[in-house]
Amino acid sequence: MAFIYSPPEWLAQEKKPQWDELHVVVRQDISAALKSEILSAEPTGDGYSPKPSFFLTLADGRELFIKGERPDATARSQHLFALEVLGNKELRALAPFRPRFITDIKTQGWHFLVHEKIQNAIHPMPWTSEKLTALFQAFCGVYSCFSSRSDAPSWVEEAKASKEGGIGDLYRGVSVWENLNLPDTDPAKRFYKEKLFAAFTNPEDAAAWFTLALPSLMAHEQRTGDIKSFSNLLHLDLRQDNLLFQKNEKAGLRAYVLDWGHLYWGPVVIDIVRLIKNIYSEGGPNPQETLSLFSTTTGIDFPKDDVRVGLSAITGQMALSLVEEFTHEEARCNWVQRLQAIAGLKWWAMEMGLPPVPELAPLPRPTISRPVYIPEKARPA
Structure with a gap:
């Protein structure tokens, strides 16, 4: 798919x-x-x-x-x-x-x-129930290794709600929803609204849909620091590029998780919601079905409100890609962020019983570039 x-x-x-x-x-x-x-x-x-x-x-x-x-x-x-x-x-x-x-x-x-x-690595796509089960079993194994915060090294930071930035910290609070929650007199709010709606093929349809969706998105995002689900190691970049599988006749399908560069300690629901949203964006099953499979495989059930809080926060941050300028060199990154944003919005519509999300416009060609790094071999003496 x-x-x-x-x-x-x-x-x-x-x-x-x-x-x-x-x-x-x-x-x-x-x-x-x-x-x-x-x-x-x-x-x-x-x-x-x-x-x-x-x-x-x-x-x-x-x-x-x-x-x-x-x-x-x-x-x-x-x-x-x-x-x-x-x-x-x-x-x-x-x-x-x-x-x-x-x-x-x-x-x-x-x-x-x-x-x-x-x-003999097997790529995650196309996603299957066998791959999803193997992946969820792997995470269950990870969680069993760290029963408490003291089991993780002290250098693993604890994820906290903040606005200090940092690519790994999904609690940083910088998102489209936050900016749209500004007073109506703030020009930033008008800017974000105009840019957000213009990212869709029909801005008027987008404006109508977000009129319905924004109140719940904003309200849930504001409760990001109140998630009650259990905490463990967070990967914070779970998508198909960072996952591989390998088939073994005796052990069956084994999942490998790559790029543990954004390690934090925090609510596991943040990682799993992000993962399931990305699986959906990559042609995987309906996210509600995948979440059910996760619960069945691991025995972990997240409170519905925690899932929605995590989804609103993560989707709001990915939605920044819909309003921010990007360079030629950042185009693929912006595309994958838009992919994740629209997947999150579609899931939100399912969760909240909203109409289908309007169609996102094709990725626009960027008009700016940044200096290209010149490897040492090609640099002038």
Whole structure:
């Protein structure tokens, strides 16, 4: 099955450094750290950022996955990457649920993470009940490893309601719904409304639908800090790009969860609602059916109000993509955020008994670009 919001034909993969564009010293240092000659490095094309990632084939027969944080990355991005490395090193309880960590490598301002390549990996799409069950069983295993906050390292931050920002913190409170809750005299409210409605094929239909939906979206979002569901480790970036499956004749289907870079401690309902919304956006089942399967598989039942609070907050943050400008380099990221936003709105309509959500307009072509990072090899002396 296809995405519920199709990418335009012009949408292209972000430009990422190729292996031979990396400085020769960087490549030599990676080879030295892995203690083997690198025979080939195949770009993976994963993700929605300019981070390079490769499947490496080594002379000693190993096949590995490597990804790197660039020297020009933001401080926040570098911090998250360092946390992902730290999690791979210290959170050994997660070992059954992710690829085996090999090492991390720092060289020439780059920071690389290396783990095993999952052989005969099965992609999540198309989603099936077998894949969903295996994934939910994996998360049940994760939760059983951390029965209380004290079981997690102190460096795992506790998710709290705040407006301080940070890509991983879904409690940051910055969303379209928050801005639409401003006084009518505030020009920001008018701006957000106009931009939001214009993102749909028929702005008048969108305005009429949001007139019905916004009161409940705003009211539930304001209660994000009051979620009562049990807390555990949060991944906060659960979507098909960060999931893989592997079939084993004896053990059956096994789920792997990748990219544990946004680790927090907080209400599990936030993670699961985000995951189920994304599964729906990726052509998966009706989210209410998937939530029921999660409960049946794990024995975890979330209060309906907690589900709605989490859904309103997450969808409001994804809806920022409908009103914010984006560059050519950010186009794929903006598309996937719009995909997640419309999935959340469709789920909200089901939850609240609202009319169907109007059709979202195709992703507009961006008119601005940001400077492209020049790998060391191509930089002038």
